[in-house]
Amino acid sequence: MANTPHTITVEGLTRRFGDFTAVDHVDFTVEQGSMTGFVGGNGAGKTTTMRMIMGVLSITEGQVLWGERPITVADQRTIGYMPEERGLYPKQKVLDQLIYLGQLKGLTRTAARESVMTLLERLNLAERANDPVEALSLGNQQRVQIAAALMIEPSALILDEPFSGLDPEAVDSMADLLREHTARGVPVLFSSHQLDLVDRLCDQLVILAGGRVRGSGSPAELRGGAPRRHRLVAVRDAGWVRDIPGLAAVDVDGPTAIIDLPSDSREERHRLLGEVLAEGLRRGGVEELSPIIPPLSEVYREVTA
Numbered sequence: 506m507a508n509t510p511h512t513i514t515v516e517g518l519t520r521r522f523g524d525f526t527a528v529d530h531v532d533f534t535v536e537q538g539s540m541t542g543f544v545g546g547n548g549a550g551k552t553t554t555m556r557m558i559m560g561v562l563s564i565t566e567g568q569v570l571w572g573e574r575p576i577t578v579a580d581q582r583t584i585g586y587m588p589e590e591r592g593l594y595p596k597q598k599v600l601d602q603l604i605y606l607g608q609l610k611g612l613t614r615t616a617a618r619e620s621v622m623t624l625l626e627r628l629n630l631a632e633r634a635n636d637p638v639e640a641l642s643l644g645n646q647q648r649v650q651i652a653a654a655l656m657i658e659p660s661a662l663i664l665d666e667p668f669s670g671l672d673p674e675a676v677d678s679m680a681d682l683l684r685e686h687t688a689r690g691v692p693v694l695f696s697s698h699q700l701d702l703v704d705r706l707c708d709q710l711v712i713l714a715g716g717r718v719r720g721s722g723s724p725a726e727l728r729g730g731a732p733r734r735h736r737l738v739a740v741r742d743a744g745w746v747r748d749i750p751g752l753a754a755v756d757v758d759g760p761t762a763i764i765d766l767p768s769d770s771r772e773e774r775h776r777l778l779g780e781v782l783a784e785g786l787r788r789g790g791v792e793e794l795s796p797i798i799p800p801l802s803e804v805y806r807e808v809t810a
């Protein structure tokens with residue numbers, strides 16, 4: 506039976522190793538049904554935070570809430586966790602290993618077997634079920650690990666770099682699987698260094714640097730709302746954009762111009778775009794007028810600088 510999803514909140518979460526503060530008063534919430542990307546450079550504190558949520562590392566200060574109350578060991582047992590140290594037994598067969606892990610999580614042997622076979626099917630691993638883990642490629646071992654996290658129909662998912670080492674097809678099938686869980690309300694927190702992937706998959710992001718949260722919110726919020734920068738491709742030379750008051754021509758190269766709409770007012774930005782379009786049409790036509798959405802890597806560099 507599926508475990509009931511709960512919101513996970515970390516409040517003032519802090520971990521010190523001796524004098525060194527690896528995680529420093531971190532606050533964020535992973536809402537039910539939210540796919541939250543946890544990003545940050547090497548050593549930012551992601552793994553340490555996830556370990557504290559899972560109770561495998563003690564908390565120096567702060568707390569983890571499960572819904573409205575402090576999380577318990579019983580709650581943590583219902584979370585699907587993919588640790589950084591993958592922890593599979595290399596010599597054991599894939600199927601036996603997953604059934605064993607399922608039983609450790611409280612499933613009966615029959616229920617574990619059923620759940621594992623369905624997942625291996627989904628992950629294109631069914632025909633490898635009787636191979637020892639060590640005979641599988643790294644990417645396939647990764648899929649076994651994700652099957653271990655998903656087989657209990659978890660109440661939440663905490664996944665430490667679940668996409669690393671996967672080929673594009675495996676990334677897509679993993680993403681589809683995770684979306685099935687968010688669709689039933691499961692909160693998912695996963696760490697990743699692949700910002701394009703995080704941008705594509707996540708509705709929320711938490712950006713960590715030096716153990717502190719440097720930014721959080723939806724990708725659109727982190728980009729600062731509506732895009733100000735636009736690309737104009739006119740039919741003829743676009744030098745005339747420099748003469749439109751209220752906008753900044755960042756670059757003009759023949760018929761192509763990059764323009765910024767500096768105004769904070771949405772109406773004013775719409776009016777300026779209308780004016781550019783009208784002037785472009787008057788001067789022979791417009792092929793393109795489109796927003797330039799900055800890549801998440803740019804936002805990331807800005808907030809962690």
Ligand SMILES: Nc1ncnc2c1ncn2[C@@H]1O[C@H](COP(=O)(O)OP(=O)(O)OP(=O)(O)O)[C@@H](O)[C@H]1O
Nearest residue numbers: 522525527545546547548549550551552553554589
């Ligand atoms: N057991 C430990 N003892 C001492 N320092 C530790 C310990 N575990 C982690 N650290 C330190 O805490 C900091 C945060 O490490 P953590 O593994 O949480 O980072 P991360 O964001 O997961 O990095 P990566 O992306 O490289 O996996 C690092 O400087 C690390 O060396």
